[in-house]
Amino acid sequence: MEVTTFVYGIYPRSDRLRLDYGRFERGLLTSEKLKTIIKEEKDRFYDLTDGIGMVTDPLFNWYDIFRPVALSVEGINLGPLRRYGETNTFYREPIIAGKGGLRFNALSDHEFNENPPFPMFYWGSRNILPIFPSPVAMYNMSFTDRNVNLHEFSENLLEIYAKLADEIGSKNIVIFSPKIGEHEIEEIENIGPKHGIILVSPGGIGKSDFDNTSLKFHSIIVNNIRDLELAANHSRMPGLGILDAHNTRVETKEEIKKHVEAIENTGILKNIVLTHNDYMDFLPRSIADRKVKILQEVN
């Protein structure tokens, strides 16, 4: 069984970056300087994850998983602070009032007090996967004007995502959905055949989620071994969130190997993606780094 490793989503900021952000907020550091530091920190992350099969930008400059999209797409504004899922982490609730294109090129430099600073992604010399919030999840976790319908909103965002992925030069796109909602999979299908989708949903998947779609995903990441077969039925590379992003206990290489052997023995899968069960920003940086190291060793 072929194993590919994957690190995605918001990765915890280092103490240095956190403190520099604090200085920036107090006016003690310029935006230009902060941008340089963010790039350096992202380069360090790419070094740290050397050997990991697939990575996204670590999103150090994303204040939450919706923020850069909410700020860069016309028709979306920022609302009040809301609890993110079932955690002690918060996000600014997007307020969806209409649909439109990008307000500016999200891959270029841009200033926003609410999310300093853009570009959305920086990849240096690394091949990265673009990651975006699922349009349906974003719609469901936003305050939405009754006149904006889910399908139009979703179609519009997917078009924007596809364009940005093309600019990065990535055929595959990671769609992150905290919890799969009604019609979510059907909506994602509208991205078209040109791009492969890696679907990450810490909330899990169910058989009925795929009832009305023929889309073959590039990969579907699940957090339960029992869902792997379903993921395999609908994707070329099913994946398992084997590292716990909500606990500081660091898994051992032996534990992971044992799981992988058990999966291999079922004979269902030809290949598997090994990753974590949510993005790592819920962990202290030192623990996240140790978990990445374990993943590298498994690789």
Next chain:
Amino acid sequence: MESSFITQEIGSFRKPQYLSGKFHSVEGTEEYAKLCQKATVETLETFDQAGLQNVGVGGEMFRWEMYEHFAKRVSNIEFYGLVRSFDNRYYKKGSVMGELKRTGPFHLQELEYLLKLTQKPLKVPITGAYTMMEWSFNEHYRSRRELAMKFAELIQEEIADLQEAWKRSGRKEKLEIQIDEPAATTHPSEMDIVVDSMNASLDKFKGIEFTLHVCYSKDYRILYDRIPEMGFHGYNLEYANRDSLSVNNKIREGYEDLRHFNSINETLSEKRFIGLGVTDVHIDTIESEELIEKRIEYALGILQDPKLLRINPDCGLRTRSREVGYRKLLNMVEATKAVDKKI
């Protein structure tokens, strides 16, 4: 004339730079005590200038943060680093590595100092058992329930110490304790653990006024539904954050779910009160007196009885500057007085 409403703060207020800049390096020393005391005196002066009636514990100057202060005074909690709460705000999230035990009281030093300093009404916030469990990494206990109930045991010990200090002070009024449970409604399927751990923290005490503070809940209704089972006298909750800043709204969306609270409260022989969040602690906008008046009047329109309302910010004001915090409190007090005059 006695006012109809009590104005109160929720807990934290921004620390002066001389304290926040040194807090961790001096914590536990004589210098720490002196700096905390100085900051408490100054904060009480600020509260006095704003006209606040219940001054809490003077802005929690003795505590760095609600989780860390508690967790650092318990054995077998290890800290591996900071975890993000929102934007660039972080907190130390501990990992429970073994059997938990209090290494000493959490808030006794603070309360004893306050008792010497002021005769104003006080309210001691204590972080609740469910939130302590939810905000910790659990590497030791078999279940989330087991860990929450363990934290409840520690809280019970803490309250006993505070009650003793209160008795020693000779204060006639009731000791007020506010259990802070921002995580209370985050897992609706675990409301039994929330209720059981809260009740285990409070059940054995008599002669204390207990309130519960919850904020940024996705749905307060799941909390309101359990009110008859919980031993709290009142609920200090965040509403302004979910309300419009517009003065003229006929429907104040942020306060609409008070109707559900009211429908539960009406069934109780002993009515519970609401500590009404009227100012958003996550924005620098200073809500006008007029807006706050409208919010209070709207809530009063639902609850009908002024005795069922206390007036407070949504949450602790520590995320705002001291100046912004003061101006928010001042407008809150003035707006409360204005409503008071009308009834």
